[in-house]
Structure formats: C-alpha cells, structure tokens
Amino acid sequence: MKLTVEEVTAVANLACLALEEDEKERLTGHLNQILEHFAELQKLDTSDVEPTDRVLPMVNVYRADEVKPSLPREEILAAGPLTNYEAFIVPRVVDSSDGKSA
C-alpha cells in the first residue's frame, strides 16, 4: 500500500496543517517509509494473540458525582490569547452549531 500526495493533502487538511507542495512530496515519502515498516510487522503471525487496544488491565474507574470548585475566571481566561474578560474571543467560524467543523 502506497500513499499518494492527494491522500497526504487530505490528511493534512483534517489535521489543519497547511503544507507547501515540496513538503507534501517529502512527507509522502516519510509516511510511506513508516507504512513499509508496519507492513514488515504485519508479516508476523498474530492469529493466536488477543488484540490489545488497552495497556492497563483496569475497567470501571469512576469518580463520585460531586461538585468541586472551578478555577477563577481570570485564571481560565488567562490561558487564551484574546478575551473580553468574560469569554474567549476566536475568529468567527461558519455557524454549524452542532460542533462539526464547517
């Protein structure tokens, strides 16, 4: 399996990365090297091995539904580059109002 420059461009868009044409070429090469390495690993017979999607052997770690103090607003807003002392100010985004990028 070989990645194309078009696929790399699509992935870069999803990750909000603006790439120059020469960068796309170069990164396509790098990514293909990584894929080749995984292709090598794929050759191993793992049919007897349970898939591992977690490294910790733990389940059901919960906290009680208790309210704890929040941060003071000045501290919260200090983390953002631009505020109006009540809210973070961001460049206007196209209204999709359902949390999906537009």
Next chain:
Amino acid sequence: MSSESALSEKATPRESANTPYEAIIGMEVHAELLTNSKLFCGCSAEFGGEPNTRCCPVCLGLPGALPVINERAVEFVLKAALALNCQISRDTYFHRKNYFYPDLPKAYQVSQYGDSAIGIYGWIEIDGENGGSKKIGIRRVHLEEDTGKLIHATGTTSEVDYNRSSVPLMEIVTEHHPRPGFDQIKTAGEARDYITKLRAILTYLGVCDGKMEEGSLRCEPNISVRPVGSEDYGTKTEIKNLNSFRAVSRGVEYEVERQIDVLRNGGRIVQETRRWDEESATTASMRSKEMEQEYRYFPEPDLLPFHFDDEQIEQLRASLPEMPLARRQRFVDMGVSETDAETLIEDKAVSEFFDAAVSHAVDVRTVTNWVLGDFMKLLNQHGVPINQSKVTPGALAELIGLIEDKTISGKLAKGVFEEMFNSGKSPREIVEASGQTQISDTDFIREEIVRILSEPRNQPQLQKYLAGNDKVLGFFVGQTMQATSGRANPQIVNELLKEEMEKLR
C-alpha cells in the same frame, strides 16, 4: 452525528405531479443528564452561570489534565438504555471524535462510536398516525460530552463560553433500517409523539429535565421522502433549532411538504442541514453536507473501558420506576379516559399530583376534570410547574370533598380554587372566611329545588300546590333542607321554591 449514508445526491426520477409520497423520519435526540457535576471533572453541570465560571483544567483540555468518569452519568445512560429496551454492551469504551471547532477546546469530543454505544437495538412505543401503537426501533443510546457555547458576536469574531463544555450528554438515535417487527416514524404527528414519549421516559427516570426551550433536550430529525411503494431511501436533510414539541411537528411537516414540492417540480433534494425558523415557520439551508466529515474516531486513551456485569444490570432494571405507558394503563384501569390518561402522564409531576389527589379517596373523574381543566389553565396562564404550585393534592381533594358533601356548589368551587391557587389557603378556610357556604349560594339551592320538583315521587304534592294548596310549600321546604343536610337558609329556600313552582304553573 449519524455519519450514515454515503448515498447522497442520488438522482431522483422525475415524478408526476400527483405521485403520492411518504416521508421517512429519523430522530437524533440529545439529552443533558441531570448530574451535579460534569462528565470528567467536578465542575458544576447546572444550567446557566456567568460565562466561563464553571471550568477547570480538565474541561478546558489543558495539557496534562486527566479526565475521570462520573459514575452517575454512566448509571443514567444504563437506566435510559434499559427503559428503552436496549441490549447493554457489556464491555465498551469511549472514543475520540476529532474535529477542529472552538466549541470544544481539546479539538476532539469524547463520544462513543457505532456499536460501542452503551445501549444498542432498543425500541420505544408510540401512538401511530392511523391508530394503534408502533414500535420504533432505536439504534443506539450512548454517552458523550456536551460542547461549549459559541456566540457570534461580530462579523469577524465569536465569543466562547465553556460552562457547558463536558456536561454529560446522552444521544439517542432511531434505526434507519428497522429490524423486522419494528417501524419507522413516517409523519410529523408521529415525530412529535416520539419526542413526547421519549421525554416522558427520561423525566420519569429522573435522568433529564426535558426542557426543550432551554436546550436540555434537543431533537434533530432527519427527513427524506419517497414515492409510496418505493423501497429506496431519498436524500436526507437534517433540521435543527426545534425548541418545542410544537416546533418538532411544524418543522417536520414543513420540511416533508417542501421536499415533495421540490421533487414534483422536477428538482432534486440536496443533502444538507436546515434551520427551522419559528417566526416565518420555514426551514432554510445552513450548510450543505456534500462532503461527509471524517472524524478519525479512535479509542480514547485517557479513559478506561467499562465492564457491566449481569448483577449490576439486573439491579438497575429492578430499580426502574413505573414508566409512562404503564402509568397510563393504570390510570385507564382506574376509570380515566384514554385521552385524559395520555395528557395526565405526559408530565411526570402532573401524574404524581393526580396520584396523590386520588389517594385521598375522592372521585377519579372529578380529580381528572380539575387537574386537566381549571388547574391546568391557571398553571399555563401563570407559567408555573404543577409541583411548584401552592395548591397541594390534599387541598384539591378537600375542595372536591366540600363539593361532594354539598358545602359549596361546583360553580362557587371554581372561585375558591382560584383563591387557593393564588393564596395557598385551604379551601375550608376560604369558604368559611368568605361566608360563601351553601347558605348564600342561591345557585346551589336552586339546583336542588329543580331536582326535587322533577322527582316523580313528588309529583302528587306538586300538583296539589299548583292546584292552589299553599300548605304543600312546607313539604318542599322540608325536602330541600333534608337534601342539604339542614344547612340551606330556609328563607332563601322559601323564596326560590315559590319562584320555581310559579314557573311550573
């Protein structure tokens, strides 16, 4: 977020002007869970608050902050999934849904993808448009985090408030292709009944307050139409901004008509999200969904998986309260009409008030008439929820008692009830203070007299009076006093008797 079909933009064959169409309506509902704290941190989950005052490193997604799951939120979703007849996924987990949009500061939403949902393959019973009931298949019930609020302040900037960010949110989605034995929602009326029934179930469980106006219950139907008899699905549109039951039925109805209109005029439906506008009662395009989003879901590494065992599930199942449809049936068995029972159960608090009033051994139908009549009218006028009203179930039962033992007439009782509603005083207190007992209630006495004069066994005496024997009046005074347990004012009785008997001459 149903990233279902890639079958957008299918060319629809041109239909003739009178081809009958049917609609297929899918429902995606988001319910904010009634926990005290957020899903992964201890910040308050309560509605409102000054902007950005309920945030901490976890719900702001600051580097290094680690989330821990709120146990109650999980329990609420399990309860809802059980009440919606779902299978419970015994071993499951959260996913990251990745996207860039400032409503969540982490650049991903913690959610559950596809069959990793806590509940899958359930159903909900609704009233079908053509009578009878329909079982609507539910595809999944899952837990995720809510997003922050964006206010588009100026032409170039937006304000972000993260108070709602990471409040526990439950998503409930109907099946697009129902399994055998299950149905789809096909009309605006059924869509409205679906959300009404679902809201009742969630509020009975106490997992969501169901306030569509405040956005704690949000309903996003997706709609397509097709010629009757066709097995293919048409192109879907999704509607947002439906903030009431009424908006749900009006919005769906409008969109179905719009799509049929487009097709009949040889147009094609564009897969898009449309926004309902209450004022103009129309939907308008928000953005087209021509490019299916790629969210790059993967298992959330910061959170550990769930494992639910039989014991826990059976314990939760056993702890479920009486559900709305069971309560409706119980009310019908008690003698309430089907229609009234349906209205009584829609609001959990109303059904509880009814139950409590009836427990005082007063007539079921009389209680129904008061609750759904005068009481509901006043509650709506004043915008007061029934459980915050000054009228208690005991006070209503007392009032009905006063009517039944004839202390006051039904007509006077209406005024007494209004005063109970405004002042919170007991009906007996009000009646005694105003002296509005039967003594001065001429309407009531007249009613009794008319009834006595019409009784067959009293006809011989009445004929005597009409023939000129005035002494018979005493007989009728006695009858009236007896009928009113001696509490009627004899003078008024005398006057009214003469009046009524003169009318019969």
